[in-house]
Amino acid sequence: MVEKVHPVVFSHDFFDGHEQVVFCHDEETGLKAIIGIHSTVLGPALGGTRMWPYESESAALWDVLRLSRGMTFKASLAGLNLGGGKAVIIADSRKDKTPEMMRAFGRFVNSLSGKYITAEDVGIKEDDIRYVKEETDFVTGIPTEMGGSGDPSPVTAYGVFVGIKAAARYKWGSEELKGRKVLVQGVGNVGLTLVKYLSEAGAEVWVQDVYPEKIREAEEKYNARAYTGHFADAEVDIYSPCALGATLDEQTIPALKCSIVAGAANNQLADETHHSRMIQQRGILYCPDFLINAGGLINVYSEIAHYDRAEALRRTENIYHTLLDVITLSEKTGITTHQAAYLKAKERIENHKKIPV
Numbered sequence: 025m026v027e028k029v030h031p032v033v034f035s036h037d038f039f040d041g042h043e044q045v046v047f048c049h050d051e052e053t054g055l056k057a058i059i060g061i062h063s064t065v066l067g068p069a070l071g072g073t074r075m076w077p078y079e080s081e082s083a084a085l086w087d088v089l090r091l092s093r094g095m096t097f098k099a100s101l102a103g104l105n106l107g108g109g110k111a112v113i114i115a116d117s118r119k120d121k122t123p124e125m126m127r128a129f130g131r132f133v134n135s136l137s138g139k140y141i142t143a144e145d146v147g148i149k150e151d152d153i154r155y156v157k158e159e160t161d162f163v164t165g166i167p168t169e170m171g172g173s174g175d176p177s178p179v180t181a182y183g184v185f186v187g188i189k190a191a192a193r194y195k196w197g198s199e200e201l202k203g204r205k206v207l208v209q210g211v212g213n214v215g216l217t218l219v220k221y222l223s224e225a226g227a228e229v230w231v232q233d234v235y236p237e238k239i240r241e242a243e244e245k246y247n248a249r250a251y252t253g254h255f256a257d258a259e260v261d262i263y264s265p266c267a268l269g270a271t272l273d274e275q276t277i278p279a280l281k282c283s284i285v286a287g288a289a290n291n292q293l294a295d296e297t298h299h300s301r302m303i304q305q306r307g308i309l310y311c312p313d314f315l316i317n318a319g320g321l322i323n324v325y326s327e328i329a330h331y332d333r334a335e336a337l338r339r340t341e342n343i344y345h346t347l348l349d350v351i352t353l354s355e356k357t358g359i360t361t362h363q364a365a366y367l368k369a370k371e372r373i374e375n376h377k378k379i380p381v
């Protein structure tokens with residue numbers, strides 16, 4: 025008999041005070057989704073929906089709890105009046121996704137009456153969001169022709185690029201990237217635009233992806249080169265994780281050859297406390313993911329706060345100074361950059377709680 029391992033929720037390692045976790049099932053469309061609402065202290069919990077063929081329900085729960093918690097701190101650090109939430113759909117976006125499934129998901133989002141607002145993430149594109157929008161108004165990242173702010177990925181990529189420049193300034197005394205070697209892991213929505221910015225800045229860009237056509241696109245459009253080895257062995261100045269999270273762990277950190285880690289992927293550290301310390305001890309500058317990948321969130325927030333893309337890009341440029349502030353705090357106190365970013369984000373949330381209602 026196969027022994028089943030039941031996922032725990034309230035006592036999960038990453039539960040961390042989640043306000044609500046919603047399990048969604050729609051028999052007709054095969055939808056299986058989990059919505060995590062970590063905090064609504066600063067505002068409605070906004071965060072994208074990821075579609076991924078998780079190997080187990082526990083893996084999906086683990087991912088959504090880590091992601092939604094990260095959104096709380098991302099919104100806070102970016103100075104937005106938003107809480108943190110995220111959703112995952114257990115499915116393969118290349119095979120299983122249907123308009124009906126996206127509509128069913130939209131109905132679940134609608135049932136939360138605005139406590140959770142969704143958007144795109146891995147495996148979910150603008151076109152899918154159209155179907156969600158048919159069922160709920162609590163969705164952002166909607167196509168521009170429907171009055172939305174469009175795909176947030178280019179703004180996310182811009183924020184990561186700005187963060188890389190700030191990191192270079194701290195590490196090498198100049199934000200100049202000409203001739204710097206960068207490995208971009210994952211050349212999807214965000215990664216490909218980041219490759220564009222980096223090659224325009226004169227960097228030598230190497231790329232990795234599980235899909236050969238993505239690599240070819242980066243090679244053809246932006247003169248990038250394919251990297252076929254293990255990312256940790258790459259002899260580069262900057263490693264930019266732009267695929268999935270948890271690539272930085274016990275095995276990979278000791279092998280890293282780079283001076284800076286700065287990428288868009290959420291939850292890059294397998295164990296935030298332990299692995300941010302390991303990276304620091306290796307003398308590698310880790311740019312906290314939830315700080316430098318906030319551009320997309322700043323862009324979708326424009327649909328709520330009513331500003332245009334130019335303003336979203338301008339606000340995204342603040343990432344440069346926020347990162348330098350975080351690095352300074354880390355240097356002064358000896359805590360890791362990850363802890364410093366987390367402290368600053370938490371401080372804003374705690375201060376907000378003290379405001380009398």
Ligand SMILES: NC(=O)c1ccc[n+]([C@@H]2O[C@H](COP(=O)([O-])OP(=O)(O)OC[C@H]3O[C@@H](n4cnc5c(N)ncnc54)[C@H](O)[C@@H]3O)[C@@H](O)[C@H]2O)c1
Nearest residue numbers: 146176177180210212213214233234266267288289290320
């Ligand atoms: N889209 C946004 O605006 C945004 C905002 C903040 C954070 N993020 C995060 O950035 C990351 C990328 O997002 P995206 O929207 O570009 O997703 P995407 O699905 O468009 O791109 C991800 C790419 O990574 C590739 N990939 C997957 N596993 C890989 C592996 N092991 N090695 C190399 N490549 C691999 C995929 O083939 C794909 O091309 C995700 O972690 C996402 O959560 C995205």
